Amino acid sequence: MKDIVSPAKNLACMTEPWAGSSRKLQVAIDGPAGSGKSTVAKRVARALGYLYLDTGAMYRALAVTAMERGISLDHHDALGEMSRLVKIDVRDEDGLFRVWVDGKELTDKLRGSRTDQAVKVLAMVKPVREALVSLQRAMADSGGVVMEGRDITSVVMPRAEVKVFLTAKPRERARRRWQQMQQHGMDVPWEVVLGDLVSRDNKDLERDWGKLVRVEDAVVVDTSGKTIDETCVEILALCEARAACCTD
């Protein structure tokens, strides 16, 4: 076996990309809201020296664009056309996943209750999903990518070498979300956050297209009671094992 530099062992210093293997993997991570996908996927990508793609942010950027352009969320054909015609650029920079649509940066507008409401509806629109899925596949084509979302293991990269279903107990996910909101000065009762999370879970699980499913060959990683580092080490170990078996 080649002398592979272990990214799992190097997590603490994470400045060195994983240079030991020439094989660039596709790493697909799906999971419900609040499971820690964004934080974990971003750190795993950095440890591997891979591209990080937050597909939720791409759906959010299209929701913002539709609102700014006055396109009704009921008008599926117009939403599909908009999604096919716009140019979406993304960059993971200084810990921030930045998104531009037709040259206009929307990063600051991706979070917030209007976008939260709009994206839930827009993510159910088939032509929108088709446009984003084909863009995401093109971005992942040459490997060396960690992509996270809801339909990555099932639809976008069904042949990814590493597939992870990241989850945590609903109460734990709601607690994390509540804490984040408190930090941003949003004083919402915990029960409301939990209720919203459960309703979002249902929407993610029940929609016709791109629903959150656990594919058979995905490794389930439950982040309840684990630190971010522990979770990252677990996923990096899966990547290491796959890279080792591919290069032998």
Ligand code: CDP
């Ligand atoms: O961070 P949070 O879990 O709140 O949401 P997100 O990951 O930013 O996703 C925003 C919305 O896009 C949610 O309604 C997801 O269901 C949807 N989404 C999707 O349909 N497919 C993806 N691949 C990623 C997100």
